[in-house]
Amino acid sequence: MTTVNDPVFVKDLTKTYYDESRGPVHAVRQIGFTCRPGEIFGLLGANGAGKTTTLRMLTTILKPSAGTAKIMGYDVAEEPVEVRRHVGFYSATTALYPRLTARETIEFFARINGYDASRTPARVDELVERFGIEEYARARIDKLSSGMKQKVAIARTLAHDPPILVFDEPTVGLDVLNALEMQAILTELKAQGKTILFSTHIMSEAEKLCDRIAIIHEGRILASGTLEALRERTGAHYLEDIFVSFIQEAA
């Protein structure tokens, strides 16, 4: 049932870094998966498994060494600008411009990502209201607390109202309440019909949010499918046990 027309289509995607001291680093090896319209797809893996590298290739920040990936039918290597128009990318490493205000940041990304200029002010108002950042929307971002910055960062990701959202470990470093809030936002976006691809190393989070999960380990995808399907294949109930059993199988 995987088709090129799925919002996210990944086939044999590979990334090899060349590190001056370590030599070639095979961060991602021939992975493949698809995300279907309107689902939350989770990339589950430990630190160094290759999650960030995968998501960066899908958002065209990095070029794949081999293989293909398509976002809404656009090839990440051949039509990167179209891909970026259709994706919002959120990660702890995509920092905000410290000297701009929240409004200016949202406006900039709406405009440069191709959102209609005449509708941009309304879009900015909408996001400012949704994330409750009215009070500090006109303050320089470097004056904001980290909680406020995080809200602005999500609003920035959504600025051009993209159909696909990619979140790289969105809850990492957040306290429980903020993490719950982040999860609520993902659920809300899904309800709006967005396709969401997110990475995490937290089992409970994947278990709770994802329609389908891919387990990634040392650059390879060991298994993917719904939680039910993974349970059936391993006979384990908890995702933690499922995860471990796939890793042991691979070893």
Added chain:
Amino acid sequence: MLNLTDTGLVFLRELRGALRERSIVINVVLVPLFMYPVLLWLAYTGLSFVIGQTENFTARVMIVGDVGEDAALVREIQDTDRVELVSAADLEAAEEAIRDGRLDLLVELAPREGGDADDIEVRITSDSSKDRSRIAMSRVEDVVTRHRTAYLERAGRERGLAGPAYQMIWIERENVSSSRDMGRFILGMAVPILVIIMLIVGGMYPALDATAGERERSTWETTLTAATDRVNILAGKYLYVATLSTTAGMLNFLAMSLSMRTLMAPLLGDRIQDLSFTIPWSAVPLIFVVIMLLALFVSAFLMVVASFARTFKDAQSLAGPFVTVMILVPAVFMQFPGLELTTWLACVPIINVCLVFREAIGGVYQWPLIGLTLLMEVLYIWIILRIAAAITRYEDIMTGSYEGGLGGFLKHRLLRRNPSRG
């Protein structure tokens, strides 16, 4: 390929942020407007100090010989300003002292053999390889000449020769530079160098901030998620850096054209009366073009260098040597007042534009060479921008994991055309 709307968006975003950064505003506006008098003053006093060292010293002169007849000449030498009489053990010791620089001049006076009673022979020993010795020589020569003229006048009067009838040659010294040219000459030396310094001061912070600074703040990745061709991001940033650099240069130039005379007055004292510090209005358009080209060159260069740095501080130390060269080389070249624009010099980046700048201030326009200069400078800028564009295609440089530096990049990637690693 280049999308002007997107380029404009990036440009405005950078500019808006920059105007909120105090250090950028200071470097772009305040330093060019108010800092240059300090630099100028330092340069001028430094220069006067060096000149003063050689010109205002007291010459050590030793006089020997039978001077009974002509004690008047000895007194005159002794009374000369900035001359002091010293003594040495003997003639040989004196000559050695001159060679060693302990003595500046040796004057030997002797009656002339077979001459009249009051004839006198003056033998002066100096070391012409030493500035002090040469200057001492000319001071003493002046005294001797004056003494002789006075004697001739007296003797002429005694023999009934009236006035200057015995003179054969009159020498009048005149500086052929008109006062206007002299002022322009000072302007032509100082102004281009100061403008370059200010262009660099104004462009440096933005250039490093927009490249290495973005990497340091982890906003590069954010910028790379923008749905536009990377060329537009580069163009927007470049336009921003060049605009601030140009602004700094123009402000500095305007400030200098308006206030140079007033500023130089206390330094030059009476001499200011003879100098004109006007820049011809007709030169202003060409000078603006020159300032813009210099800013475009400096901005592109600094951005390329800073692309290889991971932090602002790294970028500063990387750029340091290049900046020094970009200031020092033209500063040294501008020292030669006789240096004129030639076909060859028109091909040397920065120097060529500085020479056009200086000649424009002096009201000299060699249009074919000016055309060549502008063309060459545009060519150099284009080459640097091509390198900058090539850099953006290497993701390990963009993400800051490249170890090679600018030299390594040029050698291993740009010239060998290795396939992109990534």
